[in-house]
Amino acid sequence: MKVPLLDLKPHLAPLRKEILEAVTRVVDSTCYILGDEVEGLEAEIARYCGTMSGIGVSSGTDALLVSLMALGIGQGDQVLTTPYTFFATMGSILRVGARPVFADIDPQDYNIDPVAMEEILEQDRRQGRKIRAIMVVHLFGQCARMDRIMELARTYDLPVIEDAAQAIGAEFPEVENGRTTWYRAGSMGICGCFSFFPSKNLGGIGDGGMVVTGDPGFEELLRCLRNHGAKPKYHHRLTGGNFRLDPIQAAVLRVKLPRLETWHSRRRENRERYNRLFADAGLLDDPVVTPQAVYEQADGADSHNYHIFNQYVIRVPRRDELRAYLQDAGIGCEVYYPVCLHRQPCLPAGRYRDLSCPVAEKAARETLALPIYPELSEAQQAYVVEKIQTFYASR
Numbered sequence: 503m504k505v506p507l508l509d510l511k512p513h514l515a516p517l518r519k520e521i522l523e524a525v526t527r528v529v530d531s532t533c534y535i536l537g538d539e540v541e542g543l544e545a546e547i548a549r550y551c552g553t554m555s556g557i558g559v560s561s562g563t564d565a566l567l568v569s570l571m572a573l574g575i576g577q578g579d580q581v582l583t584t585p586y587t588f589f590a591t592m593g594s595i596l597r598v599g600a601r602p603v604f605a606d607i608d609p610q611d612y613n614i615d616p617v618a619m620e621e622i623l624e625q626d627r628r629q630g631r632k633i634r635a636i637m638v639v640h641l642f643g644q645c646a647r648m649d650r651i652m653e654l655a656r657t658y659d660l661p662v663i664e665d666a667a668q669a670i671g672a673e674f675p676e677v678e679n680g681r682t683t684w685y686r687a688g689s690m691g692i693c694g695c696f697s698f699f700p701s702k703n704l705g706g707i708g709d710g711g712m713v714v715t716g717d718p719g720f721e722e723l724l725r726c727l728r729n730h731g732a733k734p735k736y737h738h739r740l741t742g743g744n745f746r747l748d749p750i751q752a753a754v755l756r757v758k759l760p761r762l763e764t765w766h767s768r769r770r771e772n773r774e775r776y777n778r779l780f781a782d783a784g785l786l787d788d789p790v791v792t793p794q795a796v797y798e799q800a801d802g803a804d805s806h807n808y809h810i811f812n813q814y815v816i817r818v819p820r821r822d823e824l825r826a827y828l829q830d831a832g833i834g835c836e837v838y839y840p841v842c843l844h845r846q847p848c849l850p851a852g853r854y855r856d857l858s859c860p861v862a863e864k865a866a867r868e869t870l871a872l873p874i875y876p877e878l879s880e881a882q883q884a885y886v887v888e889k890i891q892t893f894y895a896s897r
């Protein structure tokens with residue numbers, strides 16, 4: 503049996519006709535830069551996220567970059583972020599000339615740890631405040647601890663950029679006076695950044711991204727920077743760039759957005775099934791397999807926070823051996839991420855030599871992502887678990 507990490511063929515099949523119609527509509531319109539399709543998607547994504555506005559951009563990476571530019575972050579500034587994420591989080595900080603500062607992660611859920619953040623922010627305050635912003639990542643589809651992070655942001659008076667590239671539609675509960683309000687990823691900070699890279703839960707047929715914000719002034723800055731900082735045309739009050747979303751991508755994404763909740767539900771069902779299968783196989787007791795923890799609700803209600811499972815990640819012993827074994831058995835799996843950001847070779851030699859983020863470094867050695875895409879069958883999941891069971895039984 504073959505179980506790819508992600509299979510876009512069964513995903514495309516039921517939508518193929520509508521997607522081709524959408525592409526044709528753009529081609530026939532001869533409107534190839536911004537325009538109605540981009541504006542339509544911007545409004546739809548903003549509504550979906552519960553924010554005021556969306557600004558379509560060229561990728562998730564550019565969403566982060568243009569957000570930092572709009573905050574005026576540059577040379578001499580520092581941005582507090584996580585060492586355990588995709589490179590673009592740090593890459594955007596480096597590209598504006600700022601310096602990333604890393605707070606270690608939580609060992610259970612892999613998101614940035616508010617306790618580690620507070621230590622760093624307190625130290626920064628004593629040393630004269632170089633940190634100008636917080637860039638938080640909602641890793642694998644689950645929101646970071648936004649209640650505590652937003653509290654820190656208020657205490658230290660810092661803007662929060664949410665890297666929600668893996669978490670469109672994820673929700674985080676805020677309990678106030680006994681009432682729970684659910685906020686969608688991207689709607690809690692000054693802005694939220696999304697990616698439409700094909701492997702995200704809402705993926706285009708190429709690159710694309712979006713920034714959402716509830717701040718009208720910030721929206722205006724983003725729109726201006728996305729288009730070379732021009733306003734009006736050919737009068738450049740800022741040095742922006744070409745960060746525009748392609749209308750073909752927008753038109754395709756508008757076909758897909760109404761189905762997004764169904765796909766999230768299937769991913770969540772697949773996660774439940776994995777957890778059941780691992781329990782039945784006796785792999786959770788020892789434990790051999792430790793799935794990413796989902797934050798429990800403080801009020802003990804039946805629900806957890808709403809995790810959209812862009813990735814289903816387990817922690818295992820002898821990870822690299824297991825990975826090779828699964829790949830030989832036709833099972834796609836991947837390590838997100840094998841090298842922490844503060845250990846990346848593009849950084850100035852020695853800058854982070856004395857920094858250790860032991861929790862992130864351990865995660866980088868022990869975690870493995872398994873297939874979780876919505877069209878995954880029960881038989882495929884059973885096969886994945888059976889192979890993992892065999893691997894640990896035979897050695």
Ligand SMILES: *Cc1c(COP(=O)(O)O)cnc(C)c1O
Pocket residue numbers: 561562563564587588590591639665667668696697698699709710711
């Ligand atoms: C995918 C991703 C990005 C970058 O998105 P692109 O659209 O590929 O540029 C940024 N941050 C995180 C956490 C991601 O997973």
